[in-house]
Amino acid sequence: MEKKITFESVNCGDVLPEVRQLVGQEVIWQHAAGSMDYNPVHNNPEWCKTAQVFGLPVTVMHGNQTMSLMCKVVTNWAYPSGGRMKRIESKLVRPVPVDTTCIYGATVTEKHPIGKGLDFVTLDIWAKDEQGNTVGVAEADVYLP
């Protein structure tokens, strides 16, 4: 079992371990199956050549897959200690074309000492491509034991 994260052990400014993911078409297809979001902008390379929803002739990653990978930073960090998500609010600012590698990370920005079982921290989460372009940001509240 990993070292336990607790509300007491966490401080504002703490940086969470990053997650890295290459998003090829197989990864997008598996996300489509897992989420049941079969929109052709993610799944149908032929359709994307002409439809160009984002002005690109290729498929793009699901926005909710970007959110899922931002959440992965949180679940890797807090869930093995019994933490769980309270709220997440995201902005997806740039489409992610197929075959892009992205990096996801987060920083603790606030501590909310509400009471046992209700204490939570707020995180700023980011997603960037390998060129350093921000593709998404989020703020999440996370209950910690």
Add this chain to the structure above:
Amino acid sequence: MGYLEEMAKYQKSAKQKEFGADFLVKEDIDQYEFWDEIEIGKESELPDKFEVKAEDLVAYAEGVPDTNPIFYDEEYARKCGHDGIVAHPMFGTQVGFFVMRKGHGSWIRTPGARNPGQIIEYFDPIKVGDILTMKIKGHDKWIKRGKYYMRYMTETFDQRGNLKIRYYVTLILPRTREDVMKFLKGEHALQA
């Protein structure tokens, strides 16, 4: 092999196998709601239910992709302080697409839709054995920089009436039925 056959390789759960993966069926799109027809304040309780099976939670985690054992291993998840295997925080996406496939809320499937970001609030954790139902309500629609936004409030409950998640689904949609029908044919139909 076509893209539908490629995706079929990943459809392992009973719900995945039953759910139609082709979002370019004209007869389905004819029944969708379009941005200029969406009524703010209109609400309904959707007729389809979603009984949560372990394979559904696993299917979502595999699709992230995320191999954390809290999503797969019940004993490990309980040792971590959870009440059985955990639903990934974005699992509500699978529930939403499953129950909003026709009628009210079917705009979620629109070809040409774009995702500007989402807001989700979590209450009672989703668990294996929950039988989920969803209430949805038109919350807001707006035009910004030539793009047509809409936001719906969805609330998911279990069979005991416990609120599980409140999910403000936000999308940028093509404005009209005609615009969506252009996308059906693979034509670009956005002005911004």
